[in-house]
Amino acid sequence: MIEYAYLNGQILPLEDTNINATDLSILRGYGVFDFFRAIDSRPVFMEDHLDRFENSAHLIGIKVPASREDLRQGILEIIRLNQQPLLGIRLVCTGGYSIDGYTPSENANLIMVSKPFVMQPFELGLRLMTVFHQRDMPKIKSINYIKPISLLSEMNKYGADDVLYHSSGIISESSRSNIFIIKNGILITPKNGILLGITRKYILSFANEIMPVEIRNITLHEVYEADEVFVTASTKRIKPVIQIDKNQFEIGPYSRKLYDKMLDAEKTLG
Template sequence: MKPFCFADGQIINTENATIHPMDLGLIRGYGIFDFFRSVNYKPLFLEHYLDRFIASAEKTFLPLPYSRVELKQIIQELTDKNDMEQGGFRMVLSGGLSENHFSPAEGKLFIFAESLLFPSEEKYSKGIKLLGLDYVRPIADIKTTNYALSVWDSMRWKKEGAEDVLYHHKGLISESSRSNFFIVKDGVLITPEKDILLGITRKHVLQLAEKVEIRDVTWEEALQADEAFISSTTKILLPVTKIDDHTIGNGKPGPVTLDILNKFKVLEKENSL
């Protein structure tokens, strides 16, 4: 964590940031957040992340007492104060202090600056394993702070040498706990269309691919895919070479995956100048 954050309407020392213990964010797990990276002192794809954060606040009935311009000014000040050449910004809006301890109220906005570590090079070169989990994330199009099930289930991942889970229900795949999911079949990039968070990295990946289908993806399709990968802000693209005990394709990161990864790195460089 970097030394300065935004809380209580001002830039303060991060160690002094506090939240009331009766805030809905704690007693009900109700709140929203978003996370974006800073590259060469420039927040990457900031407008897209602000679009999603502002929309999430509206959809969850949480007042956001700052305009887009004000949020950008705060982020710029935090960039300067923390010397944020590289790293991540985490915006959190809590559920607030509710009179009935249940209904959404006026919450508290935090913006934290963080150091960021990418997955190891080995994971990019060899791929990762996902474990199937029968689950659909509630209000999946909103980036809420409710990760209780996946945090609890993460102890299982560690025991089985997996990177994350792959949510599925009634034979259809949705997403991973913190990432969007893609498969490649016969050169076509395919990704689920519903019960998912509309990831910002996902958005750009779809623009970089040559042939795309956005539709339902079955569990069996995923197992029979030529390639698979997940995408997120903190991973970019991670090849998936195993789902449960089933090997995907030839068990190695595929050419379509690696091509999109390389194109995304170019896009990132262009947007950080």
């Protein structure tokens, strides 16, 4: 089966979806993206992702070369052509072909690619490795993943699945997820230095029906002492964390309750 992709308004076979070497993503890592799932051809929380995608581009100074309606049409066409029970869809908008290899072009390049997606079961807990780091411009979903990718072999060595960033003793986020901890029945999640995750947003919209919620700085020490820890992402919904460095955690009842509620939200709101 041929995979199809989108480039600047055109639908093409993925293997022909090529970008010239003078694009600013290749020369200067300059671009933004977003990623979401389509379940049985229904995109999940698409408008939230498009809001964030357009906002990331705006904050970094890239003009998305498509209207909201063009974006929707492109996405639906990609979903239709690449039929899958579960499809991951990635939108990327780059600085375009730069004359001087530095200044963004007036004409950004807009790409959509997709891939069959496999959702890991809730029960398969995640192991994190703490890393001293604070992402620059964390609210912008930029394509810059040099830090966590360059740490992949170290993660592998320590049996970690992902990183947990901290700075000045305060945690922020994982490389592709937000983090929540539960202590004495209270749900707590970092306030600053994070990407504003869409799953995080929905959890915060309903969690206070289940338990008290605090959005504030969290120390590394508090994380180690937590009763339950989980991360959230559009690719993971809620994913229990079973280990951070040498500290182990149980998969707890609150995490499961919030997961079930998130599943409902995805069906009714997404």
